[in-house]
Amino acid sequence: MLVVLFALLPACGGGDYDGNDEATPIESAPGSGSDSESSTRGRSIYVAQCQVCHGSSGNGSAAGPSLIDCPSCSSTNSLSTLISNTMPTGNSQQCEGQCAVDVSNYILTAFNDGTPDDEPPSEEPPDPEPPEPPSGGGINVDGQSAYTNQCASCHGSNGTGTPQGPSLIACGSCQSLAVLSERIANTMPLGNSAQCTGDCAGNIAEYILQAFNDQVIGDAAQLLDEILLSDLKTTLRKASLNLAGRLPVANELSDLEFRGEEAFDEILGNIMRESAFYARMMEIWNDFLLQNKYLGGENAISLLRNNDFPQRRWFDELGLNRDDPGEERDLYFWLREQANDAMAQEALRLITYILKNDRPITEMLTGNFIVANYYSARSYGVEGQRSWKTLSNPTFPDYPYDPEDFQPIRLYDPQYGAFPHAGVMTSIMFLNRFPTTPTNRNRHRSRITYKLFLDTDVLLLDGTRPVDAEDINSPNPVLDNPNCSICHSVVDPVASIYQNWSDLGQFRPTSQTGGWHTDMEQRGFKGEPMPLAGNADSSVRWLAEQIVADPRFTKSLVKTLYTGITGQAPIPVPEADVPEDAPQRRAYLAQDAYFQQLANNLATEGNSAAGTNYNLRNTIRAIVKGPYFRATSLQSGADTAAHAYSGSDRLLTPEMLHRKLVATLGLPWQRSNRDRLLDLTGNGLHILYGGMDSDSIITRITEPNGLIASTQKRMASQMACEAVARDFFLFPNERALFPYMHPDDSLLDNNGNIDPDVNTLVISNLQHLHWALLGVDARADDPEILELRNLMAAIQARGLELIDEGGHYLRGRLHFACDLTNDPETGEALPDEERIVEDANYMLRTWQALLVYYLSDYRFVYE
Template identity: 40%
Template sequence: MKKGILAFLAVSLLLLSGCKNEYSGNVGGASNGGDGSLPGIFNEEGKRQYDTQCASCHGVDGNGTSIGSPLVACATCTSVEVLTDEITRTMPISKTEQCVDQCATDTAEYILYAFNGSNLSAAATALNGVTNEDAVLTLRKATLQLAGRLPTTTETSAVQSEGDSALSSVLDVLMNEPVFYERLMEFFNEQLLTDKYLSSNLYEGGINLLDNDDYPNRKWYETAYPGDALSSIRSCVRTITNDAVSRAPLELIRYAAMNDLPHTLYVNADYMMVNWYSQQVYDAELLDPAATFAQTTDPVCDENDVQLYYDPTDFKPARITRALEHETGGVPHAGVLTSPMFLNRYPTTLTNRNRHRSRIVFDYFMDTDILQIEGDRPGDGIGNGSANPTLLDPACYTCHQVMDPVATAFQHWTDRGQYIVTGSTSSNQWDSSDIEPAGLNGKTIPLSGADGYFRNMLQWLGTQISNDPRYVRATVRTLYTGLIGSDPLQAPGEDASEDEQLAYTSQRTILNAIGQAMVADGWRIKTAVKGIILSSYYRAIAIDEAKLIVTDHIGSSQFLSPEQVQRKLNATLGFGWDEFRSEDNRIMYGGMDSDSITERITEPSGLVIAIQDRMASEMACRAAALDFTRSIDKRKLFVDVETSTDPRNDEGVILTAQVARIKSNIAHLHWVLIGEQVATDSAEVQATYDLFSAVLSEGQEMLENKDAYDPRPSTYLEWECRARWYRDKDGRTDGDLPEEDRIEEDSNYVIRAWIAVIAYLLSDYRFVYE
């Protein structure tokens, strides 16, 4: 098929426009039972038609391009009849009459033969060279990543005995836990970047984006809690309110996932999400008039006998139906597309005319980079001198015919995200004569009549996006990147090797199947999350490079973000590192603020490693004695030993039973802290035991010969290492322990030896990778 590449490159701009807006195409799962036995035949005329009308978007090898979906395992590639019908009705976009009847049949036969025959069968077996980690290891990694905790004994036992079937069931439970929804929102924020407006980044960053005329109550807390006496509660409420406004688009994702609703609501929900605090801002009506917001047991904000108990995490769907400053009909909600946070994060100008927003829509929601559309761009940006190059210059029109209809659909939304319907008397002017009419994929939005969408164009657009197969691909891409830690493979270029093509085709086939499983399950996003976790891309532990040449995309080990490290510390030690409460520290450790820092560090620098070493030292110091204060069934670290468990007696004789208990506990620490399954007689355990023994011996020798040292060693622990206080999830001291439970002294140096062991394991790269 590569021989046709020269002919393809010679296709004229006219033929390129035959693909025009053609970036749809189904992204589904394996076809015909996945056995590769498809009815297509090699059809010479079909190949000619494909090269002429389809290859510029879908790729010469059917692997797709940056603007066109792959045809490998596409959802309509199930039979000649089904694919013929799809081509007849929808392809090429804007020129559907160009390939019908015999042309459509010929093309369908060629597509089935060329892209869904033997190569699909090869793709289905291409990961035979991969060895997956066992189900228990996957369980541990998934519980930490999705739920911020370690697996329970019950979960581990079930997976040990029943394997992947039990793992699947445990994942279903994990994905109902609060941390899972936070992780889900983190995945999408790394793309959307609307967390820029959180209070931790910008003072009233989200609230200040709202137009004061439209939302006169946007700072309702200033009136509700005036004066210096209520400044503390006003500050508390302001933070919660601002963050509720800022996170509204991401809360749509949480709401759909929590209630097993379709993820398509992200782009087409005819409502927004509010909690009790942000409802005051918008004066919005809840969809369920009888609904009430949940309240907490303890006050959320408390000052001078004023208490608020409304749960900040309880968001409900609502609509703005009241009259705005410029509009009497309220806001026509369309999921994230009409969110003030999204519209401000991706603003526009008088000359840009929403084209930036259009590019983001194609990228984030349809996995299409419209800047990669093939064609000749004017080097000077001026073009052929025509009065309106975006419509009249072929070099410009190639891109603008795709981009501008979506840009026009945003015409009622200003640069600040304010909804003002355009018109001759509107303050939001729009000249429709010099830009393509609003639409998508060659369809134009009907504006007038009973079915007209003039006032709510984005609702039409959101519905079209949610029905576009590229939205499946975009969703799976976001989840894959979040879970695996790297982007899916890009479509291979014309010079790609057969191995590179096979790697892409294999991944595309598997991800397509995951996407279609999600759609078939009512667009439940949890189905796609589980599919990725159970795949070899997440679970690979070893690769036979004799069978699989291209391997750098397989395996999910990724450098943890500061937020993930904090959750892991809570899961393994019982509390976090208080230094991570500082945004500066999180940024230095490789985090992002969704503003000036929009990507996390994926490879640790020297500074990051130094921060990890400091964290390991401080957390080991604070955790060891504190863990010993807990009853043995509540401990996270020391399940087999006590502070009196010394490997030698007073005469220096080795106590075999004590050594065995220490090594058993060391094996436990290897599993808890770095996910390493080791036997008590392994070399790994012995190396850690040697460290424990060496520190213990040296410390005991110093205590026995105090006068030989300056300063004199003490039996008391360093102040920060003493178990005097409870600690909260952020690592702050949270009240004093009862005096009888405190551990302040380490008379035999055992605790300090364990501190060294914990610091050693926390310094291991495997603690900050997962």
């Protein structure tokens, strides 16, 4: 069967995966000598650069296709063009011009029966200048040369990694020359570790440390040291709002003031045990996993096949009357919601289960289980596997099981037996969210696996598209056509690993269902074939073990958390021609080293024997206490250009803004009992404010636009209206906003002057609002506080004028939308004396105006 193009091929053309190709291209003497001389030169280059993937006989390996009778082997011209543009993978500038011609001649002579033709190479004549010698200058030149020849194709010319190999900047084995030398000697290059041992390994190790670590890490440390950090109190407020949607309480702040960083760590640790924190973690991970698509209705349950899970709609079998309003109907829809939504979010719940139980995060991929609550477990027909926690006062006494009690379960297929779970990767929901087709053959799932768990975008693989993209004539282009195999050799082995899982996410082991395609690369990872013994039916689990052992796994976790917590995407890889000392490259390398250090710590902190390493809380704590999250200014003399991305100010997402309103005002922003910023329906504001539905809208808008600005204004006007009277209704010590004020306090006296006694109270209350709403700890004589006090005086004065002028505002009362005539808790009508309606001196509306100011301030709608 012929295979055409698949959904991942395209990208050959992007070109700049690592974007940092600083190595001097290796070129032979231009156009000189006979074909045999060229071929001889080509042989030495082939051995150094190509053999590791294509084999010494050119017959290929798991890492590279065969070159015998390859589609581009018809002429020197076509083959050298291909090599110039695409090879070595990830570092195509390494062999261009005459170098590519020489290698082509060798390949044609040695592995193909023809002799090289006489066509001139299609490239521009190579640069007549000889290549620049290695710069030396403290660099191990032999190591540099060996690295360029043997390592750069996988790890990138500047060590920042490629889809074939991880970054070497601040790598796990980079802590000492001895460790790194030994690692290289014993394992590198993959599949041929005897190629570089002894001095070779030592030289390369020294070069890696000199070029990619000492210098880069030193520069990174210097750059990050230039960032001035927010104080612990401000940091705690920001972290508390971010991670748990609440403000720090008074005793936390006093504890922080007394014990400093020790208290900070303790409080943050407690925050990371709150239910709101786990909800926040699901929110962060959903931005990547997109599982919330299946929330609501039967969107998740309907993905199960009835033959596989005959209990999937168990709530239908209870005989509940769901047509007529009443308790049975309420129960029916409650049960359905608990089952469906638990199933929809099972991948996200797995991550929070790991966190709650202090298990290593590697289990999100390697765990031989998925999690469920009682209700979703019953849909899977495995509720008997666990003893479920019950609530003391359940909504429906017949169903006392806590919907928040998620526990590990193992699923069974009626025909094929126990699922070989691999955490998230074999979740039926995950497999449906990232589906495949008979012709796609799991390649989409492979791409997503690389993207989500290996910090690798395979669409950025180096290479170019063939001129004629409709290659349906090659016997097997994904194997034979290097234009195709450059991507497929990375993607297909992982795609094949998913072969035991159907397009519907069903467990269908190919050992029992007719095998797998033979015209694509078989199961493997990073050039190593998967051992079939013991893995044939559980190959995703084998892959999971490989992934968590790969340094890119922890780095992908770090980047996921960093993006979610700071709201900032990692700095993109600079273009290849950006100089080493350019600000943007310095910024990128500093952040990459920072990520790598966090990744290393994630893997090593804790006790692996006790299973306490791979604890995400350590990473979250490090991010929160780190320079990007806490950046508040720069030292004088700092390289401002290199700090373009230093900081974490973000337009709050609709979810975060919703939580901040509740946390600061004690009120959600609602209409018709729907939270406006969370509402995905037509009149909701979630999408308009930049949110996503995890279905068709899967990215967030991070920059404000006109509609977002209008939404902020409306939110500020409406919430200020609702909040003032409600807050004054409470006892002063219960108030979130006006603890220092009495509703009758007037800033202006009868003569229109500022009343000194009330002024003191107003100043104190402004300080309180500044902290509560803006996170700014302002002194009483802070110019901004005084300016706001003056604004209040001006507003009150104008308000009194309006009352004097007559018309609507003559009535000296609050707008009827903003007054309080019913108890906010019970909804019952208040007696006249408790109602907050009158505002004869315009002071309540002055506070209302101040709240409009605060709620639309940059420091409120951003964090």
